[in-house]
Amino acid sequence: MSIVVAIDLGATSGRVIAGHLQGGVIHHEVVSRFPNGPVEHADGLHWDVTGLFENIRQGLRETYEQHDDVVSIGVDSWAVDYGLLRGGALLHEPFHYRDDRTARGVSAIHTQAPFEELFRKNGLQFLPFNTVYQLAAEQWEGPAGSAEQLLLIPDLINFWLTGQSWMEETNASTTGLIDISTGALSDELVGLTGAPRHLFAPLIKPGQRVGDVSRTLSAELGIAGSVVAVGSHDTASAVVAAPLSTGESAYISCGTWGLVGLELESAIVSDAARSANFTNERGVDDRIRFLHNVMGLWLLNECVRHWNDHGDSRSVEDLVAQAEDYDGVVSLFDVDDSVFMPPGNMPQRIADWLAQHNQPVPASEVAMVASIIESLAKAFATTVATAGALAGITPRDISLVGGGSLNQLLCQRLADYSGIPVIAGPVEATALGNILIQARAAGLIDGDLESLRAVTAASSTLRTFTPRPERGIL
Secondary structure (H helix, E strand, O other): OOEEEEEEEOOOEEEEEEEEEEOOEEEEEEEEEEEOOEEEEOOEEEEOHHHHHHHHHHHHHHHHHHOOOEEEEEEEEOOOOEEEEEOOEEOOOOEOOOOOOHHHHHHHHHOOOOHHHHHHHHOOOOOOOOHHHHHHOOOOOOHHHHOOEEEEHHHHHHHHHHOOOOEEHHHHOOOOOEOOOOOOEOHHHHHHHOOOHHHEOOEEOOOOEEEEOOHHHHHHHOOOOEEEOOOOEHHHHHHHHOOOOOOOEEEEEEOOOEEEEEEEOOOOOOHHHHHOOOEEEEOHHHOEEEEEEEOOOHHHHHHHHHHHHOOOOOOHHHHHHHHHOOOOOOOOOOOOOHHHOOOOOHHHHHHHHHHHOOOOOOOOHHHHHHHHHHHHHHHHHHHHHHHHHHHOOOOOEEEEEOHHHHOHHHHHHHHHHHOOOEEEOOOOHHHHHHHHHHHHHOOOOOOOHHHHHHHHHHHOOOEEEOOOHHHOOO
């Protein structure tokens, strides 16, 4: 039985997952799970990537102790953030994309090239934390100037595993540095940031071999084998596993963020797409992920974290279950307002937004949860409709994958608002997509993305939520 190992790093947790295929079905187990999140340093928010890698090492050790037939390892993570290295060592822990330093990067870039010009070149929506802006915020004539290498987070983990430096293209496409027409790193776009061109590693495609586990790591941990590039942007892997039934199926990868869009053969860089703030990111097998970032479950998770810190022991699941029975006033707010980007006291910021917009402020935690879910559902449905209009497609259904697929209230209200069925699941779409690409690279399975998605559907318990016309509002 050939095992592939998925290292799946999210904004709140990481996992090491062992998977194999048997009878056309994926079987997988979480060998190790560990927390992740922003760490406050004197100069701002960072990630503890060194600590993450120590957890990864331990997870790999446990995996190899349990399995003697591992054929490969693949890494996916969140996008846009990076580490700067000199002599193979980090200059400092990578900055977190929610750090407010990015504001000066936006100003520095847009004084040279307005957003309209950037969009024509890189096809990306405006997000103030895109790598292009983060790089422009670096002090290249100061500490950052000593860097010899720049690696995005999954590429950094791959480097620590193998000693080999690559930049996987699905994640690279989120940086704002890739030419949308050629798929290559743009010297012009890099030049806007002030970053030296030599810092960037060559591009690599999902399914290609990164390298062998280093001899040092093999001796320390008792592990061996190849590391394979997957869709290293976690959304790229999630979309691989999204059981899209047709080319007219929309997808939502719903976790900390809600990535809402369509899978297309070519990019859309029209003025209308730019005005709607849609993005064109590369997917596996040269597909285009045409999507818009919606704030996602960050809002809910941050509220619950705040309440837990102040003595309320109810979990996210507890509060969502109570919200399903809530029949009071539900206020709607703009989930994409930038005021909700930073961590800290999310309930107060939502309450302030509603008060400033003359909306009733939720009188209880359950009412606040209902308001968040309702606002997310409406935002998701509106974004699906906009994606369809921009692409000239009428979406037939929505495949909602990730943690949000467990939220029955969100799924049902999304179906109601959009007027089309919502197929919920799989929850572990990112890990499954990671496993599938490794399995195909190892010759354990073959076929195009549609064939891989058939395996996902056969391997998962999916639930369909049918729209209720009397409850639809859009």
